[in-house]
Amino acid sequence: MNLTVPYHLENYIGGNFIGPLSGAFLDNINPATAAVYGQVPNSNKKDIDAAVHAAQQAFAAWSTTANEDRFIVLNRIATLIEENADALALAETNDNGKPLWLSKRMDIKRAAENFRFFATAIMHFATESHAMEDKAINYTLRQPIGVVGCISPWNLPLYLFTWKIAPALAAGNCVVAKPSEVTPVTSFLLAKICKEAGVPDGVLNIVHGDGPGCGEAIVKHPGIKAISFTGSTRAGERIASIAAPMFKKLSLELGGKNPAIIFADCDWQKMMTETIRSSFTNQGQICLCSSRLLIEKTIYEKFKAEFVAQVQQLTVGDPLEEGTKQGAVVSKLHFDKVMNCIQAAKEEGGTILCGGNAVTLSGRCADGYFIEPTVIENLGPQCKTNMEEIFGPVVTLQPFETADEALQLANATGYGLAATIWSQDISKTNRVAAKLQSGIIWVNCWLVRDLRTPFGGMKNSGVGREGGWEALRFFTEQKNICIQF
Known part of the structure; x- marks a missing residue:
């Protein structure tokens, strides 16, 4: 497939590539040259409203799609990332400033692994049952939450973007995702890959913009039921202050020393x-x-x-x-x-x-x-x-x-x-x-x-864990059902 990068990037909402509804853009700067080489949508609440609406419309069908069918789509995404690794690595290096060999060896390789791992994991995700001797049996259902928000940082752009999106989609959720506005290109290219791989329209929506305008709109939106965020402790505090009173599920992977x-x-x-x-x-x-x-x-x-x-x-x-x-x-x-x-x-x-x-x-x-x-x-x-x-x-x-x-x-x-x-x-x-x-x-x-092990920190380094069953548990709600004999 042709992964060309236009000068003006676009949001991916409801299966369509569209500019920001406000018409506002941010400069995209190559840190190795300090030159502007593109522009990024600076989306706001109206764009998020549109993305959430598209996700809500897609949720009923995607949440009831068989795990085997989700596996096929997510595994296809992994394959397309691998097939386009050179183009993705170059885009990552131009956006982030890291050596090209590192983008190839670590970032893009891991992005493909993330999708393949969770494509496979959902096929083995199991729930529990508890027998009460001759009285009753309890069993647990784990069901997708609905529309979830994924916000990722600039240091490992595609690597960490896919680390959130892959388990969310595997578990049957629809996603509104925001990459860092500093490193947006590989997430734009990922939207093209997901379209090619057969992700149904509205299941994945990628909206570009800064934290105060776009990121906060995701966190505040009442239609988004969970937030997975990786970034600074300062930003994590702000997200928690908004999301906690709304009783949203939160996964915060924050700073370290x-x-x-x-x-x-x-x-x-x-x-x-x-x-x-x-x-x-x-x-x-x-x-x-x-x-x-x-x-x-x-x-x-x-x-x-x-x-x-x-x-x-x-x-x-x-x-x-x-x-x-x-x-x-x-x-x-x-x-x-x-x-x-x-x-x-x-x-x-x-x-x-x-x-x-x-x-x-x-x-x-x-x-x-x-x-x-x-x-x-x-x-x-x-x-x-x-x-x-x-x-x-x-x-x-x-x-x-x-x-x-x-x-x-x-x-x-x-x-x-x-x-x-x-x-x-x-x-x-x-x-x-x-x-x-x-x-x-x-x-x-x-x-x-x-990737099966829990990932996350203590103290000011975050709340919750990602990876393996922890990620799939985060992106599902559990329901206990008790049947008396």
């Missing part, structure tokens, strides 16, 4: 390779990235010297070039935020071991938003740099002497999304993992994902 705990008895080479990756993949713009590196004191100086030396070898460059390890951060607004955070770290007394500067490239990327991978030490656990999410290519180093001290440092923030532990002592890793206040913990690895 993730620790990596590195013990002296780790597998050194594997730890070093994976900690570089967990710190700076996607320019540190993954909610699961390690941003606080906690190192046992006996190996602290050795770790610092080798880690800094390897970070300095990470090539910052044009995302389209094969040798680039670090691309552009996503926008000028985010560039300024990260640079201000680095300046704040200096003012707090932090020592910049490497990086800390903007990068100016030549050629087509001369005006792009590039930042050196940055490593900082000499900051305590309660400073702003170690407490607040930066979401960029910035990590801090802190030494510890005992496992208890490592736990105190790891749990010191208001976040609790992910953590990594590096040690060959399996008893120690089990003890530490049990006491870490994080929803996802990797031991001697990072970002190894089994």
Whole structure:
């Protein structure tokens, strides 16, 4: 199929591609060049009303479609994503600034896996029954909620967009979805793929726009019964304040300030390779990235010297070039935020071991938003740099002497999304993992994902869990039926 990208993107409502009803558009900027290369609808309540109406009209038929038939459609979407991987990866890189090889290897691959996984999962989704001896039997029905809202972020655009849409559709819901207005193109292309795959009109509606105008209209709409959101803790607080009084189901996957705990008895080479990756993949713009590196004191100086030396070898460059390890951060607004955070770290007394500067490239990327991978030490656990999410290519180093001290440092923030532990002592890793206040913990690895497992965080990192049965449970309502003998 032909996945060309028009200069003016369109909403996808009721099976039709249409412009915003207000006629308002936002500029779409390539962060690697700082050039406007398209425009995005800036939709509002009227567009959301139209999308919800289309979804409501489609719900009766889609919610009663056999799981086998839903499987065929969703599996076809996965196949079409795979067949168009190159076009989708290029669109993702142009929108987001990440290296093209990373878009191909991680983002687009995972988007296809999301649809294939939930296409298959719905075929095996089962409910419970409970016999009351000779009195009665209870059985549970799980039925689709209705129209649901899915709002996804800019850091892994298609990856996280499909992570929400796929289980919602598999469970029989109709969806009104909003991608980030900063990275809209792959979601526009996904609408074309879904149309080609045979998704009935109105079952999936993709509406573009900013948070205050479009996102809030989704959250406030009385016809939308559940909200699945991934993004900042600040935005999550706003969504919860609106949706909770309306008694909507909520799944909020929010920010992180993730620790990596590195013990002296780790597998050194594997730890070093994976900690570089967990710190700076996607320019540190993954909610699961390690941003606080906690190192046992006996190996602290050795770790610092080798880690800094390897970070300095990470090539910052044009995302389209094969040798680039670090691309552009996503926008000028985010560039300024990260640079201000680095300046704040200096003012707090932090020592910049490497990086800390903007990068100016030549050629087509001369005006792009590039930042050196940055490593900082000499900051305590309660400073702003170690407490607040930066979401960029910035990590801090802190030494510890005992496992208890490592736990105190790891749990010191208001976040609790992910953590990594590096040690060959399996008893120690089990003890530490049990006491870490994080929803996802990797031991001697990072970002190894089994899609059957629950995904989400504690404390300010969110509410609820995604993935596997958790996602299908979220996107269904359960009903107990009791039959007396």
